[in-house]
Amino acid sequence: MSTSYKSRVLSLVLVCVYVLYLVFGALVFSALEKPLEEKVQAELNLLKQQLISNMSCINISTLEQLLQTLLNANKYGVSLAQNSSEYSNWDLASALFFSNTLVTTIGYGHTTPLSDTGKAFSIVYALLGVPFTMLVLSACVQRLMSPLYLRPVASWRRRFGWHPHMANTVHFVLLLLLVSVVFFLVPATVFSIIEGSWSFLEAFYFCFISLCTIGLGDFVPGEQPKQKFRPLYKISVMVYLFVGLMAMYLVLRSFHKLADVQGWTAFFHLPSCDDDGDEERESPAVEPNECERDTKPLDPSARVSYNSISK
Structure with missing residues (x-):
């Protein structure tokens, strides 16, 4: 075959x-x-x-x-059940939150542009903002791969003599547990306390739906009447979403690395996870030596001359 x-x-x-x-x-x-x-x-x-x-x-x-x-x-986010003069869906904090959910493709849908001009601007804004956001996330995660992936794996291999399969598997499991605690369990507890009507399961559901960029919009923070420190709360959630997306992207990159080491990408004929040359040079224990990979064994009978030395 x-x-x-x-x-x-x-x-x-x-x-x-x-x-x-x-x-x-x-x-x-x-x-x-x-x-x-x-x-x-x-x-x-x-x-x-x-x-x-x-x-x-x-x-x-x-x-x-x-x-x-x-x-x-x-x-469109306008409700008769609450006092419309209490806060606006388009104040600075809410508009900033909407812009963040738009360019990160989370898009809760709880607030949408009312005017045709706003709809047209959303198209242009997202057309430029979505790839720019992906670029920023990729650049940040690329910088985090060395201290949070390559160096720990290389250190474990040198210290404990682990096989690459073992080192990468342990790293991925630990990273997954850390992200689950820091970006799911702890925020879900905080949201369930701040949002009085949310149970822990609903708060955890919101965190998962948001950080997976699904954004169903059935649970949106800061939309309750008489929400204390609403602008600060909205901005804090926006920062949490961006950092959480970085963490999720880091988990995906680590899983891709694990798939390369385990041979899954080769089995399914998928592209491997390529890193910058600087990162590869920082972790010689992870990748095979360039000389071992690219050269052939020398013939003992071969004679060495100065002409064979590449300049």
Whole structure:
């Protein structure tokens, strides 16, 4: 079996597994959420009928128009349930938070531009901001790979004599545990305390959905009425999201390195995780010596001359 044929077969298998995974998720979500949706819809219809029966003077069409207007306003982050003069969805802190979620592709959707000009500017702003954000994250993580990945792995190999498979596996597990504690468990505890209506599970769910850039928008921090220090809170969450995205990217890079060492990328014919030459030179224990990799054993009978020395 040729390498190209094997690569095509593996790619086809991966695509089929991915489609099956999507179908499986759709079936599970439909089974879990559809009954609850029907229950909420029934409650709304019952509440509507009770309101009409108790107040016969209400016009049904006017009521339905009011409900539709409320739903549309809620889609843009405007709610009748809170005092609109208390804070704005477009003050400096909120606008900064929106800009951050836009260029990081988290996009909660709780606040969206109302004007056509704002929509057009969002397109241009994201068109430039998304790749620029990815560039900044890549540059920061590239600088962190040496002190947080290459040096620890090289140090463990020199000190304990570990095989590269062992050193990289231990490093990835420890990094994953550290990121889980620092960027998921601890922030979830803090959010569950600050956001009084959030349980720990809901706060942990928010952290995971945000740092994976899924951004469903069902939980957004700083949106409760009478939120204390709301501008500072919004900016703090924005910093947490950016640093958390760096940590997630670092985990992905480390996993890619682990896959290279374990031979998974070669098995699936995927590109390896390439680093800068400076980082490779800083960790000679991780990569084989250039002379050992690129040269052939010398022939004992070969005669050495000055002409054979490269200048």
